[in-house]
Amino acid sequence: MSLSQECELDITPYATPQRYRRIDCDRFIQDEMLYIDEFADFPPVQYAAMSYVWKGNPFEPCEVKSHHRFSVAGALDGDPISIHVLSQACLAAVKHEARYIWLDRLCIMQTNREDKNWQIRQMSAMYKRCNPCIVLPGGVQKLVRIDEETAWIHRGWTLQELLMPERALVLLAWKLGAGSVMAGDAFGTVSEVTPNESAVMSAADVLNACVVGYIEFTSPRPPSPLLIRSCVFGAASPNLYATSVAMSEELASDPDARNHAIWQSALMRTSSRPVDMVFSIMGLFGVILDPKMFEKEDRIGATVALAKEILRKGGRASWLGMSFRLPPCSALCTFPVFAETSVSGKALVRTRTGLREVAEFVDGEYPNELGLGTPLPGGAMDDDGYFTFSGRAVHLVPGTSELDHKHEDKNIDLSRRLITSTNGRVWEIVSEEHVRGSTSLGNTHGVILGWFQDYYPGASLAHNKHYIKGMVVEEHAPERFHIVTFFSLHLRDREWVKSWQEHRFSVGGPNPLTHKRYTGGEMFDENAAHRLQEVDNAYGKDERHIAAARARWARSQVEAEDYLLKYT
Structure with a gap:
């Protein structure tokens, strides 16, 4: 033709x-x-x-x-x-x-x-x-x-x-022309297709270059080497970090780290059809769903189907903890609120102050099984989206006083066993004996998800040590729970957390899946969602400042040589 x-x-x-x-x-x-x-x-x-x-x-x-x-x-x-x-x-x-x-x-x-x-x-x-x-x-x-x-x-x-x-x-x-490139610590080559x-x-080299902010290019042509600004996949962002984890041969060898990065990356992406956000990743989990079974708006129904099949095949709930700052989806709470989808642009969520980019509420973290010696939980999911699993947990009741957030151990008071959660609430841990002897306590638990490591290329993480992540779940129907919020604990609490008893939970809802034409757009208060930065991740700000400063330095080094790529 x-x-x-x-x-x-x-x-x-x-x-x-x-x-x-x-x-x-x-x-x-x-x-x-x-x-x-x-x-x-x-x-x-x-x-x-x-x-x-x-x-x-x-x-x-x-x-x-x-x-x-x-x-x-x-x-x-x-x-x-x-x-x-x-x-x-x-x-x-x-x-x-x-x-x-x-x-x-x-x-x-x-x-x-x-x-x-x-x-x-x-x-x-x-x-x-x-x-x-x-x-x-x-x-x-x-x-x-x-x-x-x-x-x-x-x-x-x-x-x-x-x-x-x-x-x-x-x-x-x-x-x-042709030559060699270095992006971060990785070396690669440039091969001409059509000269000049x-x-x-x-793709891995280009991704690394965008994470770092530049590549160092060496060729027989003078002047060489050149520092060339690289942002074809965007500047340093949680989306780049998650994709980098999924691409990393070392990190992706851990199924939890790789699969979590896939879910996290998909959370920050968008498509013209909401259901395509599930179809576009199902093959990465070895699952093939029949597109004829779902309408184009049926993202939540397809998500449940994919999660069910992953668990049925022996996989784990690697979607847990995709974002600790987005509120849970009101009908499928083991997932965060879904973004609005579109044929172009970025993944956006609806807040009380307007549409915001999902990446603003995602941190560059990945689960590390070695931290607590256990992987993310496995289990089963039913047609209503309830995930049934076992995990280490403690009973919680609302605390009676606020913690001093400036204190180094702000996340837990070892004398009173207080936990401050993402939404700023204080919870007090009560013993199993106390629970058994009381008829007035509600059925609320703090459940450990795992050990989540920060991923910040080019920055040394010396201070942020609140790696242990968990979720607060509350019973809303007999033996059925929903996620209220999340929390984090200091790495020195590792042995204490390992002593928590195993409990079995069925977590989902709390709203029923009365229909599955779900396109995203749940409104939430982003100020509450941002409190994780103030409460659970305060020390992480130092690392973000380090990474940002190094990125600015890298950009300043290449700005003078950008003209080489303008072809004027």
Whole structure:
């Protein structure tokens, strides 16, 4: 098929539903013709899969006329595809021994629901078996530089596209030639695709560069080395940190750390369809849900289905503690409130003062099983979203006085056994004997979740030692509990916490799942949510200041050399 400027392409009249399709790179490069081959079975050929955002970085007005583009029927809400970008992607694939590429915009029948549902179920396999995955951070209509910020890391599907493949490369606009790069302590290479125009780098290297804030580039060309500001995946943020944990070979070897990072990353991402926030990560847990079973707004129903299947297969509740500063979802309290979703932009939550970015309420933490010698809890979840598990716990009653938050041991008074929770309330621990001898005490518990370690690249964590995290649960129906708030304890309380007795809980609700058309948007008081910074994480501010200062220093070092990437 020949492509002309601003044409609209529709493969539906020529394609067969529920077939695997690939774009022939050689024919597109050599003949300037678009050939899409169709296969009844998964094709036994090496191919590259594209990862991109539906609505990417816009052209400058002066650039539009110089780029031929075309649209796809059924996907007109997305950016047109640049023939130049598609050509560069094909060249990159061929240079890495892949004859074909898979681009969902062209390889899925966008006007056929049957084909779409079938293709969604194949998506995780599509990325797992590709070699390589080629990331287009700025979308399909322009190549961006490494110092141009994009929305790629905020999109739901891109997480799976990064983590599933054996190899992921980022295709960038690049005029500095081939060479080597260092991002933090990691070394990598830059390989040209088209000289003086484009190049690819390892996705892990680019991610590290964005976390650190810059890369050090060395090449035969003088002057060398160069410090180059890097923010194509954004500046240092909880989303970057979580994705870094999931990508880290060392940290991701711990299933709890990796899976928690996946849930946390997904919490801070968004998509045009709420249910896609579940479909986009299910393959990372080895679960395939049937999209036909859920309406596009049914995020909460799909979340329950995914959690149930993870636990049924022997997995653990790695979603617990995604955010200790967001309030629990009112109908599925083991999860925080869900963000509002959109076709572009960032994940947002509705507060009393307006929409706020979810990442503002997420800390760079990951669970570490070694801290307490136990992993996150396993168990089972029922159709109503109640998670049944066993965990170390103590009985709590409301405290009678406030603690002095300036005191080093503000989170617990060892003489009175007082705990201050995220929402600023003080709770007093009562003994098992006291509970058994009383008929007036309510049924409230402090339940330990685990040991959560801070992740701050480039900063030494010398002061923040409140690693032990727990949740306050309250009984609202016979043997049914809901999460009220969270708390943290000092690392020196480790042995004491290990002595807590095991209790069995069924935690969910407290509101019933009367309907599952849940798109997010629960309003909450963000001032209460921010109290964790004042109460549980005060010492962490020092580390944040260190990290911020180092990031500012890194930026100041590269600003003078930014012009090298402007191509003026």
